[in-house]
Amino acid sequence: MKTLLIIDKSLGLARSHLVKKLLGAAAAKADLTLTDKINESDLAIVLGGALSADSALNGKKVYVGDVELAASQPEQFLTQAKAQAELYQAPAAAVSASSVPRIVAVTACPTGVAHTFMAAEAIEQEAKKRGWWVKVETRGSVGAGNAITPEEVEQADLVIVAADIEVDLSKFAGKKMYRTSTGLALKKTAQELDKAQAEATVYQSSAQSGAQPASTGQKKGGSGPYRHLLTGVSYMLPVVVAGGLCIALSFLFGIEAFKEEGTLAAHLMTIGGGSAFKLMVPVLAGYIAFSIADRPGLAPGLVGGMLAMSTGAGFLGGIIAGFLAGYLAKALSDHVKLPQSMSALKPILIIPLVATLITGLIMIYVVGTPVAKILTGLTSWLQSMGTANAVILGAILGGMMCTDMGGPVNKVAYVFGTTLLSSQIYAPMAAVMAGGMVPPLAMGLATLVAAKKFSASEREGGKAAFVLGLCFISEWAIPYAARDPMRVLPCCILGGAITGALSMAVGAHLMAPHGGLFVLLIPGAITPVLGYLFAILAGTAVAGLLYAVLKRPDEQLVKAA
Numbered sequence: 001m002k003t004l005l006i007i008d009k010s011l012g013l014a015r016s017h018l019v020k021k022l023l024g025a026a027a028a029k030a031d032l033t034l035t036d037k038i039n040e041s042d043l044a045i046v047l048g049g050a051l052s053a054d055s056a057l058n059g060k061k062v063y064v065g066d067v068e069l070a071a072s073q074p075e076q077f078l079t080q081a082k083a084q085a086e087l088y089q090a091p092a093a094a095v096s097a098s099s100v101p102r103i104v105a106v107t108a109c110p111t112g113v114a115h116t117f118m119a120a121e122a123i124e125q126e127a128k129k130r131g132w133w134v135k136v137e138t139r140g141s142v143g144a145g146n147a148i149t150p151e152e153v154e155q156a157d158l159v160i161v162a163a164d165i166e167v168d169l170s171k172f173a174g175k176k177m178y179r180t181s182t183g184l185a186l187k188k189t190a191q192e193l194d195k196a197q198a199e200a201t202v203y204q205s206s207a208q209s210g211a212q213p214a215s216t217g218q219k220k221g222g223s224g225p226y227r228h229l230l231t232g233v234s235y236m237l238p239v240v241v242a243g244g245l246c247i248a249l250s251f252l253f254g255i256e257a258f259k260e261e262g263t264l265a266a267h268l269m270t271i272g273g274g275s276a277f278k279l280m281v282p283v284l285a286g287y288i289a290f291s292i293a294d295r296p297g298l299a300p301g302l303v304g305g306m307l308a309m310s311t312g313a314g315f316l317g318g319i320i321a322g323f324l325a326g327y328l329a330k331a332l333s334d335h336v337k338l339p340q341s342m343s344a345l346k347p348i349l350i351i352p353l354v355a356t357l358i359t360g361l362i363m364i365y366v367v368g369t370p371v372a373k374i375l376t377g378l379t380s381w382l383q384s385m386g387t388a389n390a391v392i393l394g395a396i397l398g399g400m401m402c403t404d405m406g407g408p409v410n411k412v413a414y415v416f417g418t419t420l421l422s423s424q425i426y427a428p429m430a431a432v433m434a435g436g437m438v439p440p441l442a443m444g445l446a447t448l449v450a451a452k453k454f455s456a457s458e459r460e461g462g463k464a465a466f467v468l469g470l471c472f473i474s475e476w477a478i479p480y481a482a483r484d485p486m487r488v489l490p491c492c493i494l495g496g497a498i499t500g501a502l503s504m505a506v507g508a509h510l511m512a513p514h515g516g517l518f519v520l521l522i523p524g525a526i527t528p529v530l531g532y533l534f535a536i537l538a539g540t541a542v543a544g545l546l547y548a549v550l551k552r553p554d555e556q557l558v559k560a561a
Contacts, residue, residue, distance in 0.1 A: 001082070003032045004041035004202075007174070008048030018340070019047060019070050026074035030082065036202035038176070044088070045081050051088075061085035101132045103196075104148045105160040107182055108139035108167045110234040114468075114475035115182035115406050116140045119162045126189040139167050159203065160185075160196050165231040166291040169203060177203035183407050186475075187482055225323065226408065232288035232322055233415055237513060239283050240421055243276025244511035244525070251524035273424075280422045281305045281318035288322025293329035293355075296347045300325035300355035304363050311368030314375040315419035320367055321359060329355040379423050390427070390504040397428060398435025398500020398539070402492040405439055405474040405481065418513045430510035431503040434532065435496035437516060438539045439477035440469030442495050443488070445544030446551060453551045469540075472516035487550045495543025499535045506531030 005023065007016045023045075027034050035041050038056050046064045051057075063085035070077040105123050109115035120136040127134035135152060138145040150171065153159075159177040161169060162185035169177070178196035185192055250258045250268035258269035282305030289301025304321025308314065332351045385393070400413035417432035447454050447462025454462070461479065468476040481488040510532075511525045517536075519525040526532050 001032050001042045002035045002040050003027065003043045003045060004035055004038055006044055006046045006051070008046075016048075019067060022074045023070060023078065026078055029075055030078035032078060032082070036204065038202065043082070043085055045078075045085075057088045058090055060088055062088040101130075101157050101197075102155055103127060103132055103134050103158045103160060104152055104156045104172075105134065105136040106139060106148075106163060106167060106169070107136060107185065108163040108165055109182045109406070110165055110230040110237070110411065114473040115164070115186065118475055118478070119182040119185040120146075122186050122189045123160065123162065123193070126193055130193070139163070158196060158200055160193070162192075164227060165234050166227065172203050175203055176200040183404075186478065226411075228288050228291040228323070228326065229319065229415065230411060231291035232284045232286075232319075233418065235287040236280055236284040237418070239276050239279050240418060240513050241515070243272040243280070244421060244513070245519070245522050246272025246276060248272075248511040248522050248524040277422055278309060281309050281315055284315065284419070285318040285322035285325065288319065289326035289329060292323070292326025293333060293351075296333060296351040297326045297329035297355070299352040300329060300359045303356050304359040307360055307363040307368065308371075311363065312372035312375065313363070313368050314372070315422050316375050316378075317363065317367055317371045319419075320371065321363055324362060324367075325355055325359040328358055375423065379425060382420070382425050382428070387505060391501045393428065394431040394435075394500035394502070394504030395497040396500070397431045398438070398503070399493045399497035401432055401435035401474065401500070402439050402496035402543075403489070405478050405492075410436070410474065414513075421511075421513065426509035426511060427504055427507065429513055430508040430526070430532065431500040433472050433510055433513070433516070434503045434508070434536050435500040435539070436474045437469050437472050437536055438495045438499050438543055439474050439481075439488075439492040440465040441536070441540040442492055442543035442547060443477045443480045444469060445540060446548040449545060450548035450551055453548075453553045470517045472514060484551070487547060487552075491543045491547040491550065494546070495539040495541075497539075498542055499539025502535035502538055503532060506535060508532040508535065 005020060007019065024034055032043070038044075041060060043061045043063070044057055046062065047067050047070055051062060051064055063081040065077060065081055069080075105120070107116045107119040107123070109119075116138050117140065120138050123136055124134055135148055136146060137148045148171075153171055153175065156175060159169075159172045159175045161167070161177060161179045162182045163179070164181055164183075178192075178200040180192050180195075246268050250265045250272065253263070253265040257263060257265035260266060282302045285305030285308065286298050286302035289297035289304070291297075301322050304325045305318045308317030308321050311317065313320075329351050332354055333346070336346065336350065338346055338350075397413045397417065400409050403409040413432055414436070417429035420426075420428050444462040444465035447459045447465075451459055458480070461476075465476050477488070477492065481492070506528060508531055509527050510519075512519050512522075517526075517533075520529065
């Protein structure tokens, strides 16, 4: 018999976890199978308080039991629950109140800028269209916005998490949850909300279930290593931005002014290159491990990242160290069993110590030297590239940035450019950002040149596209691409490839991984300025004018559909 445990939050995380473990061990002897899915359960056992009216339990056997008996005599408790459970029927008032679904959602993307807020808006619009009550919390670059309160969590029927990175979901423990990506939430909102209703499972935090968050709940559209890598990148970005701009400011006094000790230029270089940039790889590795194994993975990941820097393995070694430390910590958490009296030592002593030792030794004796040689070879090749090779690389990176506008291909190019900054290679990052600015700028240009072919809302969106394109927010072109992908995407990819190629051809360097042309306000952040602007304008003109010619009026698109 499949059994659902409903444990009141008032018991606290520690006691809830203990009771659940004891009942889980005794369930097999009582011929019961514990489940987190309410729709699959035949029996629901309520512990720690009275049963709240819930129409989802209608027709199921329900037993409200004593926590003390469950903890002291779990086998007897389960036998008693099977014998005394009664069929449940929610009061009519409860059924009426629950007729309007209440959902809360969380959105988050690696940069915390575009996809985070566009996915939130899409979820809100679709939910309201269906007559649902909805509130979406955005985990953006400046922290949580429109925060969901404990009362709203308590009243919610469903939690939707549209995130491309790992986010703290502990406050949703015990609620039905569906996990997806920001891309799917934005492009296939209706389908994802339908799936959320059908596939959501009860979420248990790591403290309650003993498992890591990475293995809990539904994870789609960017799960596994890809999600963990993007989590590390998202935490690394502020360090890269701060460090890169400090270096750019030091160049304001002269390219080699920092070599004179005691000067402001030297201090700025110490802050940016000597401190912030040295933290890049450890932060990347630490938060990759954190994404995989939660807090126990952070220490071995940070140490592994530091060793990657000290051995010369750079960002490649840091990525390896992050995954190595994370999966080691997770394996230790899952497979090392300790007496209950010592279990508290596992996450704060045993896992960090053992995982750090193993990760450190592997980085020193196995990974460090060969990866350092690979990185040295890559760095030498990039620094000594001829114009032809540089143009080809720029075209590839620029085209990739426009392929899915914030999706996996875009992120691969972006991570490549960003991580090279730690090796003082700035040209690929310039090509990446320039290429990523083309899609929204091109769509804005097309709405001006061929205004009659666009609807009023698309023309208004085109005005905003200019500003957002200059901010390096590629995602603003997604609505145009979704409506007419066979014309928009090839035009944007061609324009992005031209921009990336020209950026590399003129030898453009970019010190910061985000901010668009607004980083021009920092002298020295982009060089050469005129060549870089020409590359962006050329790609935008090609993509925008080409789409303006190929674009069919809305009436023809409707007929074709």
